[in-house]
Amino acid sequence: MTQEKFYYDNKIVKLFAYATIFWGIVGMLVGLWAATELAFPSWNLNLSFLTFGRLRPLHTNAIVFAFTGNAIFTGSYYVVQRLLKARMFSDFLSKFNFWGWQLIIVLAAITLPLGITVSKEYAELEWPIDILIAVVWVSYGWNLIGTLLKRRVQHIYVAIWFFLASFVAVAVLHIGNSIEIPVNFFKSYTVYAGVQDAVVQWWYGHNAVAFFLTTPFLGLMYYFLPKAANRPIYSYRLSIIHFWSLIFIYMWAGPHHLLYQALPDWAQTLGVVFSIMLLAPSWGGMINGLLTLRGAWDKVRESAVLKFFVVAVTAYGMSTFEGPMLSIKTVNSFTHFTDWTIAHVHIGGMGWNGFMTFGMLYWLIPRLFNTKLHSEKSANTHFWIGTLGMLAYSIPLYWAAFTQTLMWKEFTDAGYLAYPEFLDTVTQIIPMYITRVFGGILYITGIIIMLPNLIKTIKSGHIIENEETYAAPREKLAKKRLAGETPHRWIERKAVHFTIWVLIAIIVGGLVEIIPMITVKSNIPTIAAVKPYTPLELEGRDLYIKEGCYTCHSQSIRPFRSETERYGEYSKQGEFVYDHPFQWGSKRTGPDLARSGYRGGKMFRPAVWHYEHFKDPQKFIEGSIMPAYPWFFENDLDYSSIKRKIEVMQMLGVPYPAGYADKAEADLKKQAEGIAAELKKAGKDIAWNKQIIAMIAYLHKLGKDISLATADNKSNAEGEKTKILNFTASSNPEDLKSGAEIFKSTCAACHGANGEGVIGPNLGDNFTLHGSNAKDIFKVISDGAGIMTGYKFQFDQKKLGQVASYVYSLLGTNPKNGQDPEGEKIQK
Amino acid sequence: MENKNTNPKEIFEGYNEKYDQKLMIEHDYDGIRELDNPPPPWLMWLFYLTVFWALGYAAYFHFFHIGPLQAEEYKIEMAEAAKKYKKSDAETKQIVLLTDETSLNAGAAVYAKSCAACHGPKGKGGIGVNLTDNKWIYGNSPENVFKTIKNGTTKGMASFSSLPDKKLIQVTSFILLKLQPQKATDTESNTNSDN
DSSP, rough: OOOEEEEEEHHHHHHHHHHHHHHHHHHHHHHHHHHHHSSSGGGTTOOOGGHHOOOOOOOOHHIIIIIIIHHHHHHHHHHHHHHHTTTSSSSHHHHHHHHHHHHHHHHHHTTTTOOOOOOOTOOOOOOOHHHHHHHHHHHHHHHHHHHHHHHHSSSSSHHHHHHHHHHHHHHHHHHHHHHHEEEETTTEEEEEEEHHHHHHHHHHHHHHHIIIIIHHHHHHHHHHHHHHHHHBBBBHHHHHHHHHHHHHHTTGGGGGGTTTSSSOOOHHHHHHHHHHHHHHHHHHHHHHHHHHTTTTTHHHHOOOOHHHHHHHHHHHHHHHHHHHHHSSSHHHHTTTTHHHHHHHHHIIIIIIIIIHHHHHHHHHHHHHHHSSOOOHHHHHEEEEEEHHHHHHHHHHHHHHHHHHHHHHOBBOOSBBBBBHHHHHHTTTTTTHHHHHHHHHHHHHHHHHHHHHHHHHHHHHHHHHHHHHHHEEEOOOOOOOOOOOOOOHHHHHHHHHHHHHHHHHHHHHHHHHHHHHHHHHHHOOOOOTTOOOOOOHHHOOOOOOHHHHGGGGGGOOOOOOOHHHHHOSSSOOOGGGGGGSOOOOOOOOOOOTTTTOTOOOOEETTOHHHHHHHHHHHHHHHOOOOOOOOOOHHHHHHHOTTTHHHHHHHHHHOOOOTTHHHHHHHHHHHHHHHHHHHHHHHOOOOOOOTTTTHHHHHHHHHHTTHHHHHHHHHHTTHHHHHHHHHOOOOOOOOOHHHHHHHHHIIHHHHHOTTTSSSSSOSSSSSEEESSSHHHHHHHHHHEEEEEEEEEOOSSSSSHHHHHHHHHHHTTTTTTOOOOOOOSSEOOOO | OOOOOOOHHHOOOTTOOOTTTEEEEEEEEEEEEBBOOOOHHHHHHHHHHHHHHHHHIIIIIIIISHHHHHHHHHHHHHHHHHHHOOOOHHHSOOOOOSSSSHHHHHHHHHIIIIHHHHHHHTTEEESSSSSSOOSSSSOHHHHHHHHHHHHTTTTSOOOOTTTTHHHHHEEEEEEEIIIITTOSOOOGGGSSSOO
């Protein structure tokens, strides 16, 4: 066979490797700083760009996209050329990929601390950078697919499958999640509202973990692990099974980030079951990795590279076991919003991504520079310190999460919250936050040890930037399946077919979950009382987003007694219809704020309280770790874009009256002056156009509409009464049937499937507690009675009538196993 | 692919004929080879089990409606709690104002921290109403004042249900005994001194 001469491009690999190390150190230091602020709040130095709310997005973006992103490129540019026996398709695209990516990172590092953000986790960057990301990412994919097409080998190896899936999925996810309408160059609103936005965001957020932090690293594992161990892959069949099941199932699991929140039950169920089904496919990767090491375990003792790989793969196995467990609703009700999530992602991030990257660098750098690793001993030290750091980081956080969630949920014997002050549950875990900082320091120390070791290695060798090599050209085979060729083996030699199948596999889950959320109205029952934000509230909301308040405060009360007792009524889908973007958050370092504007509610605080609290949180709440926001009092509110903001909102379907954009500024000023006057009454002199005024307006909007609905109902009690007085039970079979359906889904839990009574009384006997005529029954269902809740906000009058008619029809039916009668005997 | 060594033992030191299925000779990717081992049966069973579980879970909650969905689950939890816990003692029983100095001082401290921002340091009012006059929107019986503080009002008064009942009674006592009636004067000493 004639051999063709060609050159591997090693220079691009080298550049990406340098960038990986550099951004790794930067990203981790930012994380360390943010972690220190939680233990010692004064570390933000009262500088806006150093507050936790702005640093945390910087840390996550730097680790996910800068550190692991560059690691993926380092590995895949090295691996793809060797596995396909071809130089990269285009040197220009390689360089464009490299410099484009570094530009994105620099832009992120500038914009995020300035508070230029869309607040969607791991997708915080604003629209111009989003476009740049799409372009650079596609250039990588173009380069990858181009190389596939000019490859010299017949079949593509499993590592390449994973790179391919990563490229396709991340492109779809990033573009799908980043559809936004620009307000100006630095600000945009996502097209999705509330619940839809939450579903799209976590479809993205979850699968960014899948297709940025998992599949590309499996690709790296499938190359570097067998290479470093000099062992064959344990099972080809397992690679096929776990590859396809993994990429297909992953895409469905996003809703597990929103369990027990304002998401339709069917979507939550999909999130739960697909997360559970994800366990075995994820473990397939770990098993294939670990079993590949059979017969090479003696090498692990000496080789730092293999040690890193073994712990990385084990950490991968641990996180992918933990993930499905955390997706079980009962477990999730304890772990969500706590530090458990943070510990979980750091096992994955530090263990799997970090250690795979370090192992790869220790293996790759000496080979790239044609030399030996300067010090194997130093690499081993890095391994042990890193491992220790990872444990010292995560164990305290698991402990903190456990402590805090139990404190949140504990009730006293009299039935009150045992720790009604949220801060008490925070103070308790501060020692764990301090310990976690030391874990982080240890982990970074490992990298500081790696740095001179790699520099000395690089100095002792020299790189051949264009490495000469030979391979035979690819034989032309029949397009059709050959005799004896398995279907999978067949598509392994057909790159385009393969890519299309990957696209189909990854797209199904998202479509099934997102499309009904947008098109089917019943998924988001509307609440008439919920009104769009006033211009001032909207500006306040944008400040809330800018400061990254969502990194510490959720706006999503789950339907648990421990949460409704603490925060107020649980969150409903219809409350969020005007929210572009949603602000449910994923972590409660501070309390939930969904009801902070609910007058008479537990979370409500008057304007002057917010004023004092933003100025000096410790004044009211001694020991609070909330930072002060002195600039809210100095900086003017920039409302220059308010007209355009209202117009964009109108474009997105928010029902401001026609022409309202022109009046917005006047309305904003009027409302702001009102708040300034209110503050003045309390002795606080502040100009109406300061940022604090807009923040107060926004915080007073949260949950306000719901409280007004309640208040309105009180004042409309007369009107209600007439409706009830006019009610007569329907005997229309249609009505009774609908009534029976509502009864089954809503009432049966307490009154039994046939009204025989369980927690609530027997409805089928001849005794009633609150009256026996149809009007009485309607009233009880509508307003509630005794321990029974009223349903007037859940169902409209017609439905209430239907279910009342049904309940009326139950009287005297004497169902089986009926409870003993309660109340007065009646005559029907 | 020129190196067609077919003896696995010579290629890989760790190759184990006893356990490993055949080496897939035609699979060679930059020197990486693959074995034809089947996936571990326990892993496959784990997979089938999770799929069955998923179907069962969906059926339990959605097709047969056996398990309660979250709104219903909440109602059950609340109904059970309502049955289990009686109302707090302080809310149902008459509230006896505390007259000892320690309690009143404690009440003054609670007032300074939680109430003064709105009602003024001496109760003269600000954002909140004047507490030193004779006008009461929600009644001035100890029970009513206690309830107003504990539950808040829809007109803007925050709820202080997060404070334990003991503290609430202390501050109620402070307001009714120290700020009322006409006790508050402009002299600083009045707030804390024993009358």
